[in-house]
Amino acid sequence: MxxxxxxxxxxxxxxxxxxxxxxxxxxxxxxxxxxxxxxxxxxxxxxxxxxxxxxxxxxxxxxxxLDPRSLQARLLTARLAYTRLLFQLDPLPEDYETAEAGYRFASADPGTHGWAEFHWGALLDNVREDSVAAKAHYARALQASHREGDLILESIVLRHLAWRVIDDGDREEGLRMLRRSLHLRAAAGMRPQIAAAQLLLASELPEDDPERATLVEAARNAADELGLSWVRSGLEKLAA
The missing domain is CATH 1.25.40 (Serine Threonine Protein Phosphatase 5, Tetratricopeptide repeat)
Incomplete structure (x- = not known):
């Protein structure tokens, strides 16, 4: 019992x-x-x-x-360091090195390889602003998601790749990627992640597009109910 x-x-x-x-x-x-x-x-x-x-x-x-030697402790310590850096929430001087070391460690384990590669790519992309190096990590993460049938990992990687595809001139493909990312999250019922995907897709649609209005409304309701601070801030910027 x-x-x-x-x-x-x-x-x-x-x-x-x-x-x-x-x-x-x-x-x-x-x-x-x-x-x-x-x-x-x-x-x-x-x-x-x-x-x-x-x-x-x-x-x-x-x-x-947690056991500091464990895989989960190393990965979560890295993610915490990354988040402090990303949002500039009193980051520690060693946060970048902590994050990179944790992702390197986790990427060597088959059980966390794909997710660690994604997070490593995001660190390079969003903190170091090295999109070339980030793209290689995203590619490995996407390959892992397909190999393992991990639709949530695929959704996360697509969200980060799509806007670069749009910037490179293939708007139709970028929007397709954003919609697939949103649908995969919706199928899993992941409310915070759904709201984040709705925000990003809405930001790429014309202001007079009815789909954008629906996405904004749905994301705002979730952000207010769940207290999703950066989703709410993103919606405020869209409305400005």
Whole structure:
């Protein structure tokens, strides 16, 4: 019974995470001490910080509670460092090196190779502004998503590649990629990620396009309900 109860709690926390209900998801795991539960709690609190730009201390403490030698600890430490750099939220002097080292370590493991390659590409793309080097990592991440049938990873990579395709002149293909990214997230029910995809697609459509208005409305409702700070800021810029 105890094993079944533990499984049910973890499963419920995962479902709440998908819905963007990070507070209740983390609360469910408050008394859980298994490695799996601690790793899931750290992922949930990190993701809350990523979307809300709030709660960095809770995320950092949860990650610090993991075995520092573990794959998940190294990857989440890297992602936390990257997020501080990306949003300029009191980054530490060593954050870039921490992020790059963590992604390099995780990319060598078959279980996290594709995701680590994506995150490494995003670090190079968004912090170092080295789009050429980033593209190679994105390509490896996309290959991994196809090889493993990981539709969520594919969705994430497509979102980051699409705007470069549009900038290179293939607007139709870029919009196709953005729509596929959105549809894959919608199929998985990932509400915060859906809102982010809606924002990006809306930003690439003409102001008088009815699809843009629908996307903005839907993304705004989710951003307000879930407290998605950077999605809300992006929507405000579209309306300015």
């Amino acid at each position: 105890m094993d079944n109860d533990a499984y049910t709690t973890l499963d419920a926390a995962r479902r709440l995470r998908v819905l963007g209900d990070w507070d209740h998801a983390a609360a469910l795991l408050a008394e859980q001490e298994s490695t799996e539960a601690l790793e899931l709690k750290a992922e949930i609190l990190y993701e809350r910080f990523l979307f809300r730009a709030d709660g960095v201390e809770a995320a950092a403490d949860a990650i610090a509670a």
